[in-house]
Amino acid sequence: xxxxxxxxxTELPCNExxxxxxxxxxxxxxxxxxxxxxxxxxxxxLEGAAPxxxxxxxxxxxxxxxxxxxxxxxxxSWIRSLxxxxxxxxxxxxxxxxxxxxxxxxxxxxxxxxxxxxWTADASYSTRSAYRIQxxxxxxxxxxxxxxxxxxxxxxxxxxxxxxxxKILTADNL
Numbered sequence: 001x002x003x004x005x006x007x008x009x010t011e012l013p014c015n016e017x018x019x020x021x022x023x024x025x026x027x028x029x030x031x032x033x034x035x036x037x038x039x040x041x042x043x044x045x046l047e048g049a050a051p052x053x054x055x056x057x058x059x060x061x062x063x064x065x066x067x068x069x070x071x072x073x074x075x076x077s078w079i080r081s082l083x084x085x086x087x088x089x090x091x092x093x094x095x096x097x098x099x100x101x102x103x104x105x106x107x108x109x110x111x112x113x114x115x116x117x118x119w120t121a122d123a124s125y126s127t128r129s130a131y132r133i134q135x136x137x138x139x140x141x142x143x144x145x146x147x148x149x150x151x152x153x154x155x156x157x158x159x160x161x162x163x164x165x166x167k168i169l170t171a172d173n174l
């Protein structure tokens with residue numbers, strides 16, 4: 001969220017699965033609403049979710065999807081951007097649901113928006129915690145410790161370990 005970083009404004013090199021993992025791993029706390037994006041998928045600021053997921057039919061109607069929470073809540077700008085465009089019952093239902101959820105949102109001037117990483121004790125992101133969470137709940141049928149205890153050359157152990165990880169560069173893995 002800091003604009004002083006050299007990578008600020010560049011496109012993130014990640015796919016939809018990476019984005020979903022990030023969404024589940026973070027929680028945005030809105031202060032003044034200047035940084036958090038109102039509709040965006042990576043701003044889980046409204047009851048732990050982004051309005052894009054709470055109201056997907058409305059999200060399709062919105063033209064300017066990158067506005068901040070502050071911009072959209074000021075004078076109910078989000079409502080004006082949908083005015084005259086809602087035509088289906090699904091859109092009406094989502095509009096009412098979103099409107100109800102937004103009634104309790106209070107912006108706090110002078111307090112910056114913050115993001116919390118759910119997988120560390122200090123709520124700060126670390127590459128290690130992100131890597132570990134990708135494998136949370138996965139199961140390996142092979143006991144890797146047996147590979148390393150085998151009485152064979154190290155290159156054989158490494159080969160078997162790479163084989164078990166399905167990382168051997170065969171035609172289907174390339």
